[in-house]
Amino acid sequence: MAKVEILFLLLTLKLMSLQYITEAAEHVVGGDSAWIIPKKNPSLYSSFAANTTFRVNDTLVFNFRTGAHNVVTLSQKHYESCNVTDIIESFDTSPAKITLNRTGDFYFVCAFPSHCSLGQKLSIHVTAGGSSSLTPSEAPPHSRAPTLPAVTVPFLLMAVATNLLFPCY
Numbered sequence: 001m002a003k004v005e006i007l008f009l010l011l012t013l014k015l016m017s018l019q020y021i022t023e024a025a026e027h028v029v030g031g032d033s034a035w036i037i038p039k040k041n042p043s044l045y046s047s048f049a050a051n052t053t054f055r056v057n058d059t060l061v062f063n064f065r066t067g068a069h070n071v072v073t074l075s076q077k078h079y080e081s082c083n084v085t086d087i088i089e090s091f092d093t094s095p096a097k098i099t100l101n102r103t104g105d106f107y108f109v110c111a112f113p114s115h116c117s118l119g120q121k122l123s124i125h126v127t128a129g130g131s132s133s134l135t136p137s138e139a140p141p142h143s144r145a146p147t148l149p150a151v152t153v154p155f156l157l158m159a160v161a162t163n164l165l166f167p168c169y
């Protein structure tokens with residue numbers, strides 16, 4: 001009887017953690033300013049990157065006027081120098097929706113002449129999904145919605161531990 005209970009609780013925990021992990025967020029690059037040459041606010045994209053938590057499977061949305069800008073990915077080296085000869089991937093139609101499919105760094109620029117050196121560039125760091133979904137920096141409307149109160153998981157873990165220590169036959 002107790003074993004069935006434990007199995008059930010473990011299964012519940014497993015399902016809940018999966019739910020946490022697959023809760024991917026969508027981040028609109030530059031917010032309402034969209035993807036432009038940030039003349040008024042040169043640090044637009046660096047502060048966007050600094051204030052946002054990016055996790056695996058989150059999506060970046062670049063809004064821009066198709067034909068006036070684009071989004072390309074580069075290596076770090078070419079990103080630093082705004083050298084767009086070796087483009088890894090190119091997105092020419094707005095909105096460009098890019099899924100962050102791994103951890104680590106991603107480098108985006110606009111490949112139109114001089115747009116990158118005028119500040120239309122974004123580098124982000126993607127962390128593993130699921131660790132702490134409830135960071136305060138993720139304010140609405142683009143936050144990932146927590147599906148459970150934070151106390152639920154520890155409480156259920158306690159319930160499991162209690163069952164293991166004091167199995168009732």
Ligand SMILES: *[C@@H]1O[C@H](CO)[C@@H](O)[C@H](O)[C@H]1NC(C)=O
Nearest residue numbers: 031046047048049050051052
């Ligand atoms: C991001 O953070 C910087 C400094 O911490 C702040 O000046 C800026 O207003 C923030 N931007 C957004 C979009 O929250």
Ligand SMILES: *[C@@H]1O[C@H](CO)[C@@H](O)[C@H](O)[C@H]1NC(C)=O
Nearest residue numbers: 078081082083084085086087
């Ligand atoms: C840009 O990078 C390529 C190699 O990918 C290199 O051949 C070229 O010289 C670079 N251009 C500049 C201006 O550094």
Ligand SMILES: *[C@@H]1O[C@H](CO)[C@@H](O)[C@H](O)[C@H]1NC(C)=O
Nearest residue numbers: 088089098099100101102103
């Ligand atoms: C991520 O997606 C790109 C294509 O957009 C692909 O080239 C790359 O292999 C993918 N990486 C992983 C880890 O799946």
Ligand SMILES: *[C@@H]1O[C@H](CO)[C@@H](O)[C@H](O)[C@H]1NC(C)=O
Nearest residue numbers: 021022023056057128129130
């Ligand atoms: C990301 O999505 C893929 C495919 O939907 C899934 O297999 C993977 O577990 C997800 N990774 C995370 C960390 O959520």
Ligand SMILES: [Cu+2]
Nearest residue numbers: 069110112115
């Ligand atoms: Cu541009």
